[in-house]
Structure formats: C-alpha cells, structure tokens
Amino acid sequence: MNxxxxxxxxxxxxxxxxxxKVTAEVDALVLAKVETFNPGNSVxxxxxxxxxxxxxxxxxxKPGGTIIEGTSGNTGMGLALAAIVHGYKLICVISDKQSKEKMDILRAVGAKVVVCPTDVDPTDPRSYYSVSKRLATETPNSWYVNQYDNPSNAIAHYEQxxxxxxxxxEGKITHFVVGVGTGGTISGVAKYLKEKNPNIKIWGIDTYGSVFKKYHETGIFDENEIYSYITEGIGEDILPKNVDFSLIDGFTxxxxxxxxxxxxxxxxEEGIFVGNSAGAAIKGxxxxxxxxxxxxxxxVLFHDSGSRYVGKMFNDDWMRERGFLEEEITKAEDVIKGHINKPLVIVRTEELVSHAIERLKKYNISQIPVIDTTGFVGSIDESDLFRSYVENKDIADKPIKDIMGKPYPIVxxxxxxxxxxxxxxxxxxAVIVDLGEGKHHIITKHDIISSIK
Structure with missing residues (x-):
C-alpha cells in the first residue's frame, strides 16, 4: 500500500x-512552481x-512546548500542521494588513492568533516582531521561531x-524568479542552483515600501523607502539574515x-488560483x-493559494475601493459604482450642528449635504466646521442653517x-448625482482621486 x-x-x-497566456509577451519558456499543492497550501x-x-x-x-512566531499567515499554517502532528501549542503573531481568511484559517487549525498594527516601526513594542519576542520571554517552555534569521529556513529550500x-x-533552468520576504526561499534555492550552474540568474521581486532593491544595488538601508503597502508576503522594512544578497542577481x-x-x-488566464505574491512575481x-x-x-515560484485572498484581491468591491479594478471610468455613476446602493447621509437645516458632527464621525465622511422640504439647500464640510468650532464652541447647539455652506452642484x-x-x-x-426616481448620491474629491488609474 502507498x-x-x-x-x-x-x-x-x-x-x-x-x-x-499571462506571460505571452515574454519570449521564453515560463514554468510556475506551484507550491499550493503542499498540504498547508504554501511554500x-x-x-x-x-x-x-x-x-x-x-x-x-521541548516536548509539550509552545511555538511562537510572527507570520504573514503561511508560515503559521505550516507550523500549525507540524504542531498538531507532534503535539505542540502554537501562538501566531500577525499584522493587521493580512487577510481575514489567513487569520481564520490559523484559528481553525488550533493556533492562538495575536493581531498587531502594520504601520509601526519594527522596534516599536506594538510591532509583530517585538510582540513575538516579548511573548517568547513571557511564555514558559516556549520557542521563538524567528523565520527571518533562522538558518533552517533557507536550508529547507537548499535541501528540497x-x-x-x-x-x-533536467538542469535546463536559466532564471529563477521569486518574491522576497524572509529570504529563505530565494537564498536556499539560489545557493543550490548556482552550485549546479553559476550562470543561472536569480531575480527577486520586491514591492514599493520595502528596502530590498535599493539595498542590493547600493548597500544603503534607506529608511525613507519604508512605508506601508498592501501586497502581502513580500518586501520588508528590515534586513533578514536569511536574505543572502550575494546570491541574488537583481531585484525589480x-x-x-x-x-x-x-x-x-x-x-x-491560466486557471491557477494563487495568492498576492504570485501576482507580484508574474508582473515582475x-x-x-x-x-x-x-x-x-x-x-517562477507561486507561494500560496488564492483562497487566502477571496476577501481582498478576488473581491470586486475591495479592488474598486482602492482603484485597482480595471474598469473604464467615464461618467458619474462609474465613480460611485462600488457604493451606489448605500443611502445618502444628509442633515436638515433645523438640526443642530452637533448632529452633523456625530454623522461625520459615525460614517467617517468629510462632507454632508443639507436639505429642507424644498430639496438640497446647503452643505457641511468638516474643515469649515472645524474652523467654526475652534472659533466658537457654542456652535454645536446652533441650527445647521446658521453655519451651512452653499449647496453642492447637482449632475x-x-x-x-x-x-x-x-x-x-x-x-x-463635492457634487450631488441625480440617480433618478428621487435617489441621489454624492461624489467627493476623494472619489475622483480614487478613480484615477
């Protein structure tokens, strides 16, 4: 039996x-190493x-110990499978930019998930690097994995x-292309392949907001390059020990x-349902x-499964909100397509200014049209409202008609x-869009900027 x-x-x-199809413009044989076939669906x-x-x-x-790791989700899944088989507990520390699917999957396989903010410095005590280290010192019989600097990471890819x-x-590979995060995959594979044939070129895929490309080209760790980004699984704001820059021929x-x-x-175009870093790798x-x-x-290596991104890259509304959906924006209703069914937030002339302030905060908006029985008669803008409030705190109890601006144009x-x-x-x-049948919507400057391709 097998x-x-x-x-x-x-x-x-x-x-x-x-x-x-997806690489039709590339004049070479392009082969994808599809790592989603692993049981945890990732490399x-x-x-x-x-x-x-x-x-x-x-x-x-040690036996019965607790494994602790900061992860974007995929390493956590691999650790969870091994923890289940060998009888360990697992705590995964994950940044809040990672997809909800990744967090839910980790919980489903028994991991405790601790979520940390993304947009903080690596040395900040709230960062997932710092929280992972702290938990490892506070948890009895625990082991901090530290995939970024753990040499076993790269060795696994060198050996497998x-x-x-x-x-x-059959030894005919000429180029290897892969997204770079912890550096284990690119460095381990590169070391093995270059030992077999030093002429094989190794290309790393980086993202904007990450330090890898400039550091490789100049040796400068430029903190000005560090800012938050959406792409998951690649790029870093640190230099992991597992990234062996001497083995990498270049980054894009x-x-x-x-x-x-x-x-x-x-x-x-290929029928291969893979994750965000695969998209970056193909474009690179x-x-x-x-x-x-x-x-x-x-x-080219495909790291993980598309199932971890169904609420993000594979969701039209999520893509549209970020201006990522390749749709032609030519008229008013195209701009508001993603939220056209949401009710228009309004205030009435006789309501108090405090009501407008509450609605601005509740709905996280900056402009509100003002109506009376005749229709649209004015507008409230958060910057004007803020200036008025600084000058006179008593305006909160005044009627909106006393401080409203002119009504928005209707198109x-x-x-x-x-x-x-x-x-x-x-x-x-802003402008008001007349949708017909008594329905209206608002287009703001933010909507216009978001629609720019």
Missing amino acids: YAKNILETIGNTPLVQLN KDRMAVKMIEDAVADGRL TGPEIWEQT KVTDKDAAVYTRKIAL LIQLKDEFKPEDVVV DRNAPIEEISKLINKDNQ
Missing part, C-alpha cells in the same frame, strides 16, 4: 506548470517543518525546493495595484522580459467625469 504516515509526509514534490510548509525538526534536535523546542526545480527542468519592484491585478489574471517577470532569450527556461448620472472634475475645487468639495 500512503503517507501523516500529513507532513505529503510536503514537497510540487508540480511545474507551463504558463501560456512555507517546507521550512516550517525543517525549523521545528532542527529545534527539537538541538533542544530548543532547489533540487526539485533542478531535476524537474512591483506596485500594489499591479500585484493585485496580476493575481486575478493568473486565475482568469514581465518587467524583466528583456533579460530573457527564446531558448531560456524561466521558473446627471451620465455626466462626464471631466465635467465633474471641473466642478470640484477648493470652494466646492
């Missing part, structure tokens, strides 16, 4: 799949098990992923929008197309975007 003794024995030997299964095995072997992880790619391509950066758009393209590969020749064999739902843009200026922060 069977695995536990789920961990099914890790590895993932397939190489030729890409056809991280490999190194999660290796790190645990090595920690057990040298006594860092690299050899698989070499054998599957991919925008959040392009990463999201190409994540969807892979599913629609296309940006590098001049590096490839027709006879080249280019392997038809088919009004061209150019016409609307001209109407929004420093003196007029």
Whole structure:
C-alpha cells in the first residue's frame, strides 16, 4: 500500500506548470512552481517543518512546548500542521494588513492568533516582531521561531525546493524568479542552483515600501523607502539574515495595484488560483522580459493559494475601493459604482450642528449635504466646521442653517467625469448625482482621486 504516515509526509514534490497566456509577451519558456499543492497550501510548509525538526534536535523546542512566531499567515499554517502532528501549542503573531481568511484559517487549525498594527516601526513594542519576542520571554517552555534569521529556513529550500526545480527542468533552468520576504526561499534555492550552474540568474521581486532593491544595488538601508503597502508576503522594512544578497542577481519592484491585478489574471488566464505574491512575481517577470532569450527556461515560484485572498484581491468591491479594478471610468455613476446602493447621509437645516458632527464621525465622511422640504439647500464640510468650532464652541447647539455652506452642484448620472472634475475645487468639495426616481448620491474629491488609474 502507498500512503503517507501523516500529513507532513505529503510536503514537497510540487508540480511545474507551463504558463501560456499571462506571460505571452515574454519570449521564453515560463514554468510556475506551484507550491499550493503542499498540504498547508504554501511554500512555507517546507521550512516550517525543517525549523521545528532542527529545534527539537538541538533542544530548543521541548516536548509539550509552545511555538511562537510572527507570520504573514503561511508560515503559521505550516507550523500549525507540524504542531498538531507532534503535539505542540502554537501562538501566531500577525499584522493587521493580512487577510481575514489567513487569520481564520490559523484559528481553525488550533493556533492562538495575536493581531498587531502594520504601520509601526519594527522596534516599536506594538510591532509583530517585538510582540513575538516579548511573548517568547513571557511564555514558559516556549520557542521563538524567528523565520527571518533562522538558518533552517533557507536550508529547507537548499535541501528540497532547489533540487526539485533542478531535476524537474533536467538542469535546463536559466532564471529563477521569486518574491522576497524572509529570504529563505530565494537564498536556499539560489545557493543550490548556482552550485549546479553559476550562470543561472536569480531575480527577486520586491514591492514599493520595502528596502530590498535599493539595498542590493547600493548597500544603503534607506529608511525613507519604508512605508506601508498592501501586497502581502513580500518586501520588508528590515534586513533578514536569511536574505543572502550575494546570491541574488537583481531585484525589480512591483506596485500594489499591479500585484493585485496580476493575481486575478493568473486565475482568469491560466486557471491557477494563487495568492498576492504570485501576482507580484508574474508582473515582475514581465518587467524583466528583456533579460530573457527564446531558448531560456524561466521558473517562477507561486507561494500560496488564492483562497487566502477571496476577501481582498478576488473581491470586486475591495479592488474598486482602492482603484485597482480595471474598469473604464467615464461618467458619474462609474465613480460611485462600488457604493451606489448605500443611502445618502444628509442633515436638515433645523438640526443642530452637533448632529452633523456625530454623522461625520459615525460614517467617517468629510462632507454632508443639507436639505429642507424644498430639496438640497446647503452643505457641511468638516474643515469649515472645524474652523467654526475652534472659533466658537457654542456652535454645536446652533441650527445647521446658521453655519451651512452653499449647496453642492447637482449632475446627471451620465455626466462626464471631466465635467465633474471641473466642478470640484477648493470652494466646492463635492457634487450631488441625480440617480433618478428621487435617489441621489454624492461624489467627493476623494472619489475622483480614487478613480484615477
């Protein structure tokens, strides 16, 4: 009989799949190493098990112990599978930019999930790096994995992923392209492949808001390059020890929008349902197309599954809100398509100013139209309201008609975007769209900016 003794024995030997449509403009054979075939649906299964095995072997992880790790979700899943099989507890510290699906999946496999803010410095006590380290010191019989600096991370890919790619391509691989986060995958695979053939080129995919590309090219760790970004699983605001820059031939950066758009393209054009970093890797590969020749064999690694992004990159509303959806915006109703069914928030002339303040806060908006029995008669803008309130705190109890501005212009739902843009200026922060049948909606400056491609 042919069977695995536990789920961990099914890790590895993932397939190489030729890409056809999504990389049509690349004049080379492009093969995807699809790591979603691992039981935890990501490449991280490999190194999660290796790190645990090595920690057990040298006594860092003891029987019944608690594994603690900061993770974007995928390493946590691999650790969870191994923890279940071997009887360990697991605490995953995750940043709040990661998808809800990742958090729910980790909880489903028994991990305790601690969520930390994304937009803080790595040394900030609230960062997921700092919280992970703190929990490791406070939790008895625990082991802090630290995938960023743990050498077992890269070793797993040197021992497994690299050899698989070499054998599957019969040694014909010429380029390896992969997103870089902890650095374990690119460094481990690169070390193995370059030992086999030093001429193989290794390309890292970075994202805007990350330090890798500039550091590789200049040796400068530029803190000005660090800012929050949406793309998951790649890029860093630190330099993990697992990133061996000497093995990497170059980096290219991919925008959040392009990463999201190409994540969807892979599913629609190849039938391969993979995650956000795969979209970044494919767009990066296309940006590098001049590096490839027709006879080249280019392997790109797909880290994880699209199932972890159904509420984000695979959700039209999420994409539309960020201006990532490739839709033609030509008229008023196109701009508000993502929230056209939401009721228009209004205030009445005789209501108190305090009511307008409450609604601005409750709905997180900046402008409110004012109505009376005749229709739209005025407007409330948060900046004007703030200035008035600073000058006179008693205005909160005054009627809105005493401080309201002029009413917003009203346009038809088919009004061209150019016409609307001209109407929004420093003196007029919004327009009202007449949807017909007595229904109206508002377009603000923010909506116009969000619609820019």
